[in-house]
Amino acid sequence: MVRFENVGLRYGMGAEILKDISFSIEPQSFQFLTGPSGAGKTTLLRLILLALRPTRGLITLFGRDALTLDKGAITDLRRRIGVVFQDFRLLDHLTTYENVALPLRVRGKDEATYRGEVTELLRWVGLGDRMHILPPVLSGGEKQRAVIARALIVRPELLLADEPTGNVDPSLARRLLRLFTELHKSGTSVVIATHDLGLMDQFDGARRLVLGDGRLHIFD
């Protein structure tokens, strides 16, 4: 599904942030991406999302060479990926409902066809009574749940989550991890960037990708 071969990234003329990154994400796999703060977890996720171009190396996404993709192909591939941003990235002028429905709306779906699913998903993540609230009014945990719901509403083939439980209590963190595992069982590959060891310990079968000094170590 995703393959990195000797990928390197530097900004400007500085030292490489990521060096010789080689790994693959298989279909229906589950992995944690971990490492100390500033190790490059978010950068690696942005590379997978094609939001950044590598300085060197090869990235293959859903069997396509990332460097050969045109804008239309990139858009099509991104529609197969759900993203949970560490900094939420909600649109402040849209309500919680409208933010979660956004991926469906930009695909041209009629609102009447997805209203029920969006509403139910919001209720499931505990935002049923916050649907028509604007994001600036939401708490950090509520925003986190809204972002997760937005990533899941399209049932992506690949889910990239950057610190998805960073702003929630342990109870909701377990509930969200359960959601991710259910998603995994449904066929989605999951990549969770986190430095929460407790979270990682709750899922025994997950692969661990550890970033350190710009290099990636894989622990199956």
Add this chain to the structure above:
Amino acid sequence: MSIFTDVWRRAQAMRADRRAADETDIRPDMALVPAASIAGRALVTVVAIMTFLASLTAGAAILIADASHGWQDQVAHEMTIQIRPTIGRDIEADAAKAAELARKMRGVAAVRPYTKDQSEALLQPWLGASLDLSELPVPRLIVIALDPEVRLDAAILQRRLAETIPGASVDDHRLWLERLAIMAKTVVLVAAVIFALVLIAMILAVAFATRGAMAGNREIIEILHFVGAADDYISRQFQRHFFRLGLRGGAIGGGSAILAFFTASTLSAWWRATPSGDQVDVMFGDFALGPNVYGAIVLIAAGIAIVTGFVSRVIVFRHLRDLS
């Protein structure tokens, strides 16, 4: 049971029962690009001013063109015989003889000699009503209406008049017609140039505003990309906004132009009896807007709205294409 299966089934049930979230809170067409992020008021003002100027220019050009056609039609179907006072000759007899001679010419539909009083009345707007013109040698005019079917040979008429009436001359208005036509064409050309300049200035203003809007909505654009929005979809969001702004500005500008013409028409009616008012009346007519001018103003306002939306879409599309 899978969580998603559970969610999906409940959603189906909701559709079946037509139970949904309060529909008044759902805004399916809520703009993805917030209106407040675009310098809307300033752009509406710019578009309104440009539409107003363009409408005034176009309206004035149409009025002048229509008036010009009117003059040419009117004047081209007439000639004038002027009898100058000559010492030793009876000007009234000369005028009567000239009128009779003209009536016998082929191509003359009607002959209207101006009496002394009527000739003096023609001079009053310039000389004033208080001046006694009875002792002044006022020329006599004879207006000849031409037969549209038969062409009058002005040279023959001139020759025959010269043989019997020394002070008579024929004016076929050709020189004045040519000058009128050149003036009207010049005015229309200048109006077209001004119109083009106004349009260019407006396009540049819209382009500038679009770039500013994109810079201000950079994060929104990035989020839209990440959730799978195509460039075409994103550019349409901006296009929709700018089209609305253009429509609003166009309506204000076009409406103001119509109001300006209406005011000018009312004022010109007050001025009509004065010399300057008569000149303005000759130049522009009575400023009364015909359907062609209304239609032109409406087309300009609508066209400017469309151009505003189109320009913003092109700018956004190019910017998105250049994003890596």
